[in-house]
Amino acid sequence: xxxxxxxxxxxxxxxxxxxxxxxxxxxxxxxxxxxxxxxxxxxxxxxxxxxxxxxxxxxxxxxxxxxxxxxxxxxxxxxxxxxxxxxxxxxxxxxxxxxxxxxxxxxxxxxxxxxxxxxxxxxxxxxxxxxxxxxxxxxxxxxxxxxxxxxxxxxxxxxxxxxxxxxxxxxxxxxxxxxxxxxxxxxxxxxxxxxxxxxxxxxxxxxxxxxxxxxxxxxxxxxxxxxxxxxxxxxxxxxxxxxxxxxxxxxxxxxxxxxxxxxxxxxxxxxxxxxxxxxxxxxxxxxxxxxxxxxxxxxxxxxxxxxxxxxxxxxxxxxxxxxxxxxxxxxxxxxxxxxxxxxxxxxxxxxxxxxxxxxxxxxxxxxxxxxxxxxxxxxxxxxxxxxxxxxxxxxxxxxxxxxxxxxxxxxxxxxxxxxxxxxxxxxxxxxxxxxxxxxxxxxxxxxxxxxxxxxxxxxxxxxxxxxxxxxxxxxxxxxxxxxxxxxxxxxxxxxxxxxxxxxxxxxxxxxxxxxxxxxxxx
Amino acid sequence: xxxxxxxxxxxxxxxxxxxxxxxxxxxxxxxxxxxxxxxxxxxxxxxxxxxxxxxxxxxxxxxxxxxxxxxxxxxxxxxxxxxxxxxxxxxxxxxxxxxxxxxxxxxxxxxxxxxxxxxxxxxxxxxxxxxxxxxxxxxxxxxxxxxxxxxxxxxxxxxxxxxxxxxxxxxxxxxxxxxxxxxxxxxxxxxxxxxxxxxxxxxxxxxxxxxxxxxxxxxxxxxxxxxxxxxxxxxxxxxxxxxxxxxxxxxxxxxxxxxxxxxxxxxxxxxxxxxxxxxxxxxxxxxxxxxxxxxxxxxxxxxxxxxxxxxxxxxxxxxxxxxxxxxxx
Numbered sequence: 001x002x003x004x005x006x007x008x009x010x011x012x013x014x015x016x017x018x019x020x021x022x023x024x025x026x027x028x029x030x031x032x033x034x035x036x037x038x039x040x041x042x043x044x045x046x047x048x049x050x051x052x053x054x055x056x057x058x059x060x061x062x063x064x065x066x067x068x069x070x071x072x073x074x075x076x077x078x079x080x081x082x083x084x085x086x087x088x089x090x091x092x093x094x095x096x097x098x099x100x101x102x103x104x105x106x107x108x109x110x111x112x113x114x115x116x117x118x119x120x121x122x123x124x125x126x127x128x129x130x131x132x133x134x135x136x137x138x139x140x141x142x143x144x145x146x147x148x149x150x151x152x153x154x155x156x157x158x159x160x161x162x163x164x165x166x167x168x169x170x171x172x173x174x175x176x177x178x179x180x181x182x183x184x185x186x187x188x189x190x191x192x193x194x195x196x197x198x199x200x201x202x203x204x205x206x207x208x209x210x211x212x213x214x215x216x217x218x219x220x221x222x223x224x225x226x227x228x229x230x231x232x233x234x235x236x237x238x239x240x241x242x243x244x245x246x247x248x249x250x251x252x253x254x255x256x257x258x259x260x261x262x263x264x265x266x267x268x269x270x271x272x273x274x275x276x277x278x279x280x281x282x283x284x285x286x287x288x289x290x291x292x293x294x295x296x297x298x299x300x301x302x303x304x305x306x307x308x309x310x311x312x313x314x315x316x317x318x319x320x321x322x323x324x325x326x327x328x329x330x331x332x333x334x335x336x337x338x339x340x341x342x343x344x345x346x347x348x349x350x351x352x353x354x355x356x357x358x359x360x361x362x363x364x365x366x367x368x369x370x371x372x373x374x375x376x377x378x379x380x381x382x383x384x385x386x387x388x389x390x391x392x393x394x395x396x397x398x399x400x401x402x403x404x405x406x407x408x409x410x411x412x413x414x415x416x417x418x419x420x421x422x423x424x425x426x427x428x429x430x431x432x433x434x435x436x437x438x439x440x441x442x443x444x445x446x447x448x449x450x451x452x453x454x455x456x457x458x459x460x461x462x463x464x465x466x467x468x469x470x471x472x473x474x475x476x477x478x479x480x481x482x483x484x485x486x487x488x489x490x491x492x493x494x495x496x497x498x499x500x501x502x503x504x505x506x507x508x509x510x511x512x513x514x515x516x517x518x519x520x521x522x
Numbered sequence: 523x524x525x526x527x528x529x530x531x532x533x534x535x536x537x538x539x540x541x542x543x544x545x546x547x548x549x550x551x552x553x554x555x556x557x558x559x560x561x562x563x564x565x566x567x568x569x570x571x572x573x574x575x576x577x578x579x580x581x582x583x584x585x586x587x588x589x590x591x592x593x594x595x596x597x598x599x600x601x602x603x604x605x606x607x608x609x610x611x612x613x614x615x616x617x618x619x620x621x622x623x624x625x626x627x628x629x630x631x632x633x634x635x636x637x638x639x640x641x642x643x644x645x646x647x648x649x650x651x652x653x654x655x656x657x658x659x660x661x662x663x664x665x666x667x668x669x670x671x672x673x674x675x676x677x678x679x680x681x682x683x684x685x686x687x688x689x690x691x692x693x694x695x696x697x698x699x700x701x702x703x704x705x706x707x708x709x710x711x712x713x714x715x716x717x718x719x720x721x722x723x724x725x726x727x728x729x730x731x732x733x734x735x736x737x738x739x740x741x742x743x744x745x746x747x748x749x750x751x752x753x754x755x756x757x758x759x760x761x762x763x764x765x766x767x768x769x770x771x772x773x774x775x776x777x778x779x780x781x782x783x784x785x786x787x788x789x790x791x792x793x794x795x796x797x798x799x800x801x802x803x804x805x806x807x808x809x810x811x812x813x814x815x816x817x818x819x820x821x822x823x824x825x826x827x828x829x830x831x832x833x834x835x836x837x838x839x840x841x842x843x844x845x846x847x848x849x850x851x
Contacts, residue, residue: 360728364728374732374737377737381717384716386717
């Protein structure tokens with residue numbers, strides 16, 4: 001916590017020099033993707049020597065914003081100013097030249113090369129005739145290491161053998177070697193140990209003192225209060241507000257993140273709730289599922305809330321047999337079962353609609369018809385051959401029931417819109433008449449109309465006595481659809497709310513780590 | 523019940539025609555157009571004798587391309603098939619010359635072919651070694667092994683009964699062509715309408731989604747390679763029994779011709795898409811081009827360049843089609 005005051009005097013100089021204009025400013029940024037408005041009129045700025053945190057739910061527009069600032073995407077509208085001058089970033093190199101460096105969650109290093117080679121990849125010092133100047137590279141790498149007071153790294157070490165924390169330091173050095181003045185860090189602490197987080201903070205404070213601006217993206221409230229000067233909250237692609245960290249509370253920030261009116265987009269109808277369909281007891285599958293006990297009853301929609309990386313999807317995949325449990329038990333309708341593969345889960349009446357429709361859900365090259373029947377082939381086949389009349393009937397029913405907009409059943413599924421693709425993935429599973437339906441982010445990336453339809457369908461299915469476990473990162477969806485809300489954090493269930501008590505603040509607080517922790521950090 | 527039956531056959535027909543109105547139709551038109559164009563220049567090209575020779579001499583490529591298409595559709599590749607066909611032809615011929623019963627000489631390559639390919643399928647699917655590496659290794663083993671054991675000598679004095687290719691069904695239909703057509707039809711039907719056939723497309727199109735749907739991609743890949751071994755063995759028999767002697771070496775570039783037939787036939791090199799009707803038509807087209815080159819007085823050595831051009835054009839067209847689909851979706 002106290003590596004802060006290392007080079008205090010330079011900060012004053014930088015501050016005094018850069019007062020007139022922010023290091024980076026964006027005004028009225030607009031960006032749309034097919035079917036989604038990712039950013040609408042977002043303005044934001046970073047002063048030299050400032051750590052500016054960016055906060056928002058998944059899909060709030062944080063990633064789009066930093067990708068525009070680092071030159072990966074081009075905005076549809078609005079402007080970017082560096083030192084008060086309007087600039088246009090056509091490609092990542094333009095941003096790099098303007099002094100913007102981004103450290104992504106997945107570190108982009110070459111594991112076979114050394115620390116020095118990684119730092120200078122693409123801009124190595126040259127000697128005569130274009131040869132690499134190895135000695136200069138070494139010396140400058142040592143200088144950089146020294147400047148951040150890193151004494152446990154040597155320029156000749158191979159990066160693949162380093163810890164995550166050290167690899168991240170190499171990335172930071174690489175940014176500094178290109179004289180970055182603005183560092184964007186996307187969830188830098190997501191996979192760091194406590195000790196590495198402390199070291200990272202020390203480095204960030206050091207950079208701050210030298211006038212480097214930092215855009216810091218994190219879901220962890222305590223970190224924001226520990227390291228940031230200002231915080232900007234985004235929601236649904238819009239700028240909600242910017243606060244001085246010293247003058248806000250975690251409660252206010254959670255309210256800003258989730259404080260959306262929950263309207264009748266979520267037509268939850270109450271249906272009689274029956275006996276437990278799914279029960280898990282101390283279910284363990286390392287590293288992400290650390291003893292989860294929960295139950296979902298017939299006709300009940302249980303929302304599973306939590307941040308990305310809290311272990312929700314991993315838990316679902318363990319129940320579905322993708323990554324079978326190591327210990328603990330699963331009961332289906334009261335009977336203890338062993339689920340060791342998706343095929344066995346399916347045979348027991350479990351359906352799983354995965355999070356990533358593109359990768360996990362749909363065979364894009366196959367027709368609508370074939371996608372619909374894919375999960376039901378054993379039931380549709382006689383003597384190894386598919387009963388095509390039954391297959392066609394099944395797909396026709398699915399298309400009608402889910403109002404899939406397609407020119408014909410022979411249409412290639414990859415050509416449909418995202419919402420229609422999602423309906424096929426959903427419909428494919430329901431063709432099996434499951435007892436338990438696990439939905440992982442059922443409405444991510446689809447338009448409002450399709451969303452409402454999927455919510456209506458969920459209500460209908462619950463009405464038929466299907467038990468539904470819904471994972472969603474959209475708090476309004478969780479709160480609007482669920483009879484009960486469970487919150488996961490770091491592989492464990494940390495809170496449970498009945499519908500009546502599930503307020504955005506309570507659930508959001510439990511997701512973020514509770515008031516106790518944020519209070520301590522603030 | 524009758525209403526349903528009617529709507530089914532109706533649905534089939536439209537689906538079937540829609541499917542044909544693509545790569546397959548294009549190839550069929552190309553086969554006919556080329557015959558007419560070359561025939562106009564040199565009518566001898568259209569002589570029954572020549573066209574029959576083209577089909578007879580290349581039916582084995584069409585049969586081998588069936589298995590290759592399955593392999594590529596499942597998201598894999600096999601470059602050992604040319605060497606395997608050489609080995610299997612030699613095994614079969616040697617057995618026949620050594621006096622083994624003809625049935626044994628015909629069955630042995632099938633057993634060996636299925637075994638070798640199944641083994642490769644296991645290594646690829648369960649040890650997760652890229653198919654190109656595994657089959658490249660197998661190609662070297664088979665090629666080197668064959669030349670070491672046989673010294674590349676010719677196998678002659680084959681018994682007359684060995685010559686499967688000489689049999690004519692109903693005294694008119696040459697066996698190789700019959701086998702090619704029947705194998706293509708059966709394989710096409712099976713791939714389109716069986717659960718296992720569907721699993722091949724799902725595995726190649728999106729293995730992760732297939733797995734979540736209860737399809738086992740590794741098991742599917744092993745099955746595909748086993749079948750590929752079967753078709754390779756049939757191809758080897760046609761190849762071995764076609765001439766009066768068998769040269770016990772590996773036919774040069776055979777695997778490339780087979781892969782070209784599959785890809786030009788509309789099988790996507792990225793997996794998940796294609797039909798064996800297309801690959802058989804493409805095998806015929808390639809053979810026809812090779813023959814046409816002779817009739818229009820172009821060196822037959824150009825056939826490799828032509829094959830290369832065909833494969834590049836189809837792959838580029840496939841990739842562009844996919845990009846467009848992605849952008850549209």
